[in-house]
Amino acid sequence: MQPRLTVVVVEEDRDRATGIVDALKENGDCDVHVIGNYASLARKIAAHSPDIVLIDIDNPTRDMMEELTLASGPLDRPVAMFVSGAAGGLAQAAIEAGVSAYVVDGLAPERVKPVMNTAIARFSVLRQMRQELAETRRALEERKVIDRAKGLLMKAKGIDEDAAYALLRKTAMDRGRKVADVAEALVTAAGLLG
């Protein structure tokens, strides 16, 4: 039997990290370590001498990984970036899912594949959740600005809330813009004049 793979996940957010670890353990025979604090990252990673390192593609500390790919001492095992390595076809999927992976040079592709497939699936879910969260936040922000714009119109023109909203919407339609943009412009202008 082959030795178990050692996987290091670099992730600051505990919930995200837990989700990734659980998925990896469920789907494969591997030891998973999480590094959640980025100070001296390269050394911490090297201490685990992992076979695979997974890190969010948007994580700025990815550049620290590049240093590991240059290490060549007997203890610092060289870590080659997965995308240029043997498991080629998975690279694009990994990038789309938002995960970057570093794999020890020479590790057989069939051993990398199950871990990567799990990671890709998990990161896709996380990415989607994050996008939805951002979308919700944005909608909330827009709601606030529209409410303020409505308030300004109600006060300035002595109209009720429905009429104020109708006016915003009509102006937006006439100009071919979003209601939120018109509201934003109004609030900004009111701030300047106010």
Next chain:
Amino acid sequence: MRRVTIPVAYMPLIDAAPLIIAEEMGFAKAEAIALDLIPAPSWSSLRDMLGFGRVDAAHLLSVVPVAMGLGLGSMTTSLAAVSVLSVNGNVIGVGRPLEDALRAQGFRFDFSDAKAAAHALRRSRSGKLVFGVPFPFSMHVELLRYWAERTDLGVENIEIRTVPPPLMADALEAGDIDAFCVGEPWGSVAVDRGVGALLLPGRAIWQGAPEKVLATRTDWAETEPDLVGRLIRAVWHASRWLEKPESRIAAAEVLSRKDFLDLPPELIDRALSGRLILSGHGEQRKCDGFVRFHGAAASFPWRSQAKWMAHRLAQHYDLDADIKAGASVFRADLYRQHMSQTDADLPGASEKLEGAIHHPTAVASNRGRLNLLPDRFFDGAVFDPDALE
């Protein structure tokens, strides 16, 4: 002409200005292109985006394509540097403990004398000094190594560690690093956060260091000559605008926007004007030519610059590499081809003796009006690109 959108990746730094200005001030539009500017979270990501075709062009560390040409790093796609976006613009800074030690021995932060600064650093601390840099393949690393090996500092006495610039101030504060070499605005951010002081501008080590390049995939540069040409020219016009003193305020405003650097214009203006605030003590120093975007063939991708980088990398990594292959990523040929229809004054040669110019010097050019600016190394050494062959 149909307006074509080109996706372009950049890092939110002062020296991304030529690309941002090209799009925001209409220079891209004048070439019938639109730049879809995509900020990258790290240099690795930016390189991957470019290599995998997510973007067609990028604001890139000048050393990266050369290193890739030598087979270093974790991606093998061939990249081309089609023009230089900026010359110089880095700062070397120290954390508070080192700053205090330097002040205690009466060191004047003159922000110019590289030898004296190295000497003072050596005296202020025994043992290794740890420097943070943004990326293992960068002018930051090359300048630090060059400086250390040719001064009292000693290359064996420094350790260079990668720290993402947004985390540089934290790393200084936590004592993970003693000092740093980073591009603006991150040096000024460390000063404003009260965790460090600026010691030297990059140009105190090499006055002619190409810092960022406009990079594309080599295959794209060769199969889309028309687009590459429009892109190079749009950026060239933007940098010409950017270099005018009267553009500075507007440039700082544009860069400061939330979509780009998201920092106060005043902080951005320090690098653009070369008036840097060195420390919490408020010392201000004027550094002429702190970062240059245009004029004196600033954007010309000199093969000899690339050879210098390739030579340094090959030495450090003990590569038996073909320097020429590494240097050939600087595409002086494409730059000439695409700039020939403009009023740019192109140098007659594509290589020069690096470090040999000590005063503004007239050189042969197609319009006969080209003066090159000093490109001196602090130790007065001259790099002869032909001597390698």
